[in-house]
Amino acid sequence: MGMPPIVKTVNLRKYYLAYKIGLLDRLFGKKPAWVRAVDSVSIEIEEGETLGLIGESGSGKTTLGKLLVTLEKPDGGEYYFMGEKVTEDKIPWVRQQVAMVFQNPYSSLNPRLTVKEIISEPLGHFDEDKVREAMEMVGLNYREHGNKRPRELSGGQVQRVAIARAIIKRPRFIVLDEPTSALDASLQAQVLNLLMDLKEQLKLTYLFITHNIAVAYYISDRVAIMYAGKVVEAGDVDEVFKKPMHPYTQLLMKSVPTIGRKELEPPTGEVPSLVNPPPGCRFHPRCPYVMPICREKEPQLINTSNRLVACWLYQQQ
Amino acid sequence: MPGNAFVSGKIMVDGVNLLELSEKEMEKYRGTTVFMVLQNPFTSLNPVKTIGYQLMEAARIRMERGGERYSEDRAYEMAIQALKDLRFPDPEIIMLRYPHQLSGGQIQRVVLAMSLILKPKILIADEPTSALDVTIQAQVINLFKQLSKEMETAILFITHDISLAYVISTRLVVLYAGRIMEDGDIESVIREPMHPYTQGLIAGVPDLSKFVSGKVKLQSIPGNPPSFLDLPSGCKFHPRCPYVKDICKVQEPKLTRVNNRIVRCWLYGG
Ligand SMILES: Nc1ncnc2c1ncn2[C@@H]1O[C@H](COP(=O)(O)OP(=O)(O)OP(=O)(O)O)[C@@H](O)[C@H]1O
Ligand code: SF4
Ligand code: SF4
Ligand SMILES: [Mg+2]
Numbered sequence: 116m117g118m119p120p121i122v123k124t125v126n127l128r129k130y131y132l133a134y135k136i137g138l139l140d141r142l143f144g145k146k147p148a149w150v151r152a153v154d155s156v157s158i159e160i161e162e163g164e165t166l167g168l169i170g171e172s173g174s175g176k177t178t179l180g181k182l183l184v185t186l187e188k189p190d191g192g193e194y195y196f197m198g199e200k201v202t203e204d205k206i207p208w209v210r211q212q213v214a215m216v217f218q219n220p221y222s223s224l225n226p227r228l229t230v231k232e233i234i235s236e237p238l239g240h241f242d243e244d245k246v247r248e249a250m251e252m253v254g255l256n257y258r259e260h261g262n263k264r265p266r267e268l269s270g271g272q273v274q275r276v277a278i279a280r281a282i283i284k285r286p287r288f289i290v291l292d293e294p295t296s297a298l299d300a301s302l303q304a305q306v307l308n309l310l311m312d313l314k315e316q317l318k319l320t321y322l323f324i325t326h327n328i329a330v331a332y333y334i335s336d337r338v339a340i341m342y343a344g345k346v347v348e349a350g351d352v353d354e355v356f357k358k359p360m361h362p363y364t365q366l367l368m369k370s371v372p373t374i375g376r377k378e379l380e381p382p383t384g385e386v387p388s389l390v391n392p393p394p395g396c397r398f399h400p401r402c403p404y405v406m407p408i409c410r411e412k413e414p415q416l417i418n419t420s421n422r423l424v425a426c427w428l429y430q431q432q
Numbered sequence: 433m434p435g436n437a438f439v440s441g442k443i444m445v446d447g448v449n450l451l452e453l454s455e456k457e458m459e460k461y462r463g464t465t466v467f468m469v470l471q472n473p474f475t476s477l478n479p480v481k482t483i484g485y486q487l488m489e490a491a492r493i494r495m496e497r498g499g500e501r502y503s504e505d506r507a508y509e510m511a512i513q514a515l516k517d518l519r520f521p522d523p524e525i526i527m528l529r530y531p532h533q534l535s536g537g538q539i540q541r542v543v544l545a546m547s548l549i550l551k552p553k554i555l556i557a558d559e560p561t562s563a564l565d566v567t568i569q570a571q572v573i574n575l576f577k578q579l580s581k582e583m584e585t586a587i588l589f590i591t592h593d594i595s596l597a598y599v600i601s602t603r604l605v606v607l608y609a610g611r612i613m614e615d616g617d618i619e620s621v622i623r624e625p626m627h628p629y630t631q632g633l634i635a636g637v638p639d640l641s642k643f644v645s646g647k648v649k650l651q652s653i654p655g656n657p658p659s660f661l662d663l664p665s666g667c668k669f670h671p672r673c674p675y676v677k678d679i680c681k682v683q684e685p686k687l688t689r690v691n692n693r694i695v696r697c698w699l700y701g702g
Contacts, residue, residue, distance in 0.1 A: 131533070133522075133525050133528075133529075134525060134528040134529055134533075135528075148525070169565070170565060171565050171567060171568065172535060172536075172537025172538060172541070172563070172564050172565050172568050173534075173535045173537060173538050174565075177535060177536065218536055218563065219474075219536075222474060293536070293563070296562045296563065297559070297562060298592070303592070326537075326563075326564060326565040326566060326569075327566075328566060366567060367565075367566060367567055370566040370567045370569070370570040371566050371595075372566070372569075372570070372573075372593070372595040372596045372598065372599040373595050374594065374595050374598050374622055375598075376599075377598075377599060378599075379570035379573060379574065379599060380570070381566075381567045381568075381570035381571045381574070382567055386519045386520070386521045386568075387521055388521035388522045389521070389522075390521075390522050390525060391522075
């Protein structure tokens, strides 16, 4: 038997309250409504790989990332980290080995702290050698940048600070939530190259959330596509991008802006509600191939020719 | 603008220099004449007011400027329609939420919805789709194109994504270290970038059409953008330029017209 996957979820769920319900509403019998941000997601991430996570805005990507680093508590399903089931008492152990980098470094880092304080914070105490080493690994200079505050640094440098902070405890697994989307193209390339180098050097595993298809292609080994709180397709990055199987993934590829094509053809139709998701396949109101069964029964994520797809086109009805 | 910022020159809108207006006169221009979608949309929303309150406030401003009497029903309708245009499912529920209860891309779309309601003459949008997935981005771009055509809104679209700039714009201006480096018709700048910085930018775009197996390193322009506190002498791009000449280090080139293009570089006469 091989190693267990470093991350494995089974029907993981996270529901948020859609809006606050006052006492009066409750007296009048108004029922709470839930946003199904992550709805029965089962994924596996192998040690050492980068899983790219792509999907529609509001489809639950950040929420899934937060669940995996235990910043949010699931409402249902199971989470296994390095083969161990994560229960309440295991959370401190998981937190020792995971980290998350957020999309907007200026708002996720404490603006009042200096760079070296920000980076050492996860350690719980200040350790100059470790901070110096982490800074060097991300291409920052301890003497030059250590005493600065985030607003005195450029966007690319601040994101390097966030990355140094993420690696200081030598985690095994890092969730990168759109880490380069606020950077200009030349810096984006530098930061992506840095992340690839660090991964190699520190033997890291990444969940890389992005909406930039080209970036996902560049950085991932495998990709998973999320739609309305569900994973609808997952597989090897080359195979998925060259031959997308799920109709949503196919439309996603057609919406990518490319030099030389002036008109974009995004999918039409309503974006699904996460409060009242459509019955059956959640993509059915917008799917060009919709069949009667799609409106009634939800397709499961199943393995077909080395690919996970949740679509009736590929399974027995 | 922060109190320690300093602007010189003129900002002309319809023949009026905005920098000469008093704060009170300027109020009339904010929102419906010029509206800015900031790169960090979080700061554009009030964290303690619901989305509905903030969108209806924009509708009120639009109605009053247009000489219409304010009607709450009409404002609610306008807000819901704008949320629908921005592909929000459950717009009624979004109206009840506070900013912290939305995802990154949803916040960005609320600010864009505000711009649709205000219908400004000039829309300045700084990376307005940076948090959106490509399908919604494509829909937003189509919406912007329509806004500029139907309402004759001029759009200044600030982005680092050249492919996106290509899709939305007719003219491209490339800035580096606060200076215009190149300015011209979008098709021609993309096909034949003249300035070395523009050339580097285009080479750094991860391009789907280059799908190749085996990972290659992305080309990136070596070095870092300069700090504004310590700008290099001469051409501001010279420490990173592969074509740097002696003159580049001592004297800054001026913007020069070359055919239908404007470029700031000694390679083209400076
Ligand atoms: N605190 C909250 N209360 C209520 N709903 C929430 C809360 N946080 C997130 N949501 C909702 O949960 C859903 C998923 O949000 P999430 O941030 O995971 O999306 P995402 O896929 O990361 O989107 P984006 O690409 O726009 O960042 C969204 O519909 C969002 O509005
Ligand atoms: S299950 Fe049906 S509706 Fe859903 S994606 Fe497949 S074909 Fe389309
Ligand atoms: S002026 Fe000189 S340094 Fe500047 S871009 Fe042109 S060739 Fe390069
Ligand atoms: Mg997100």
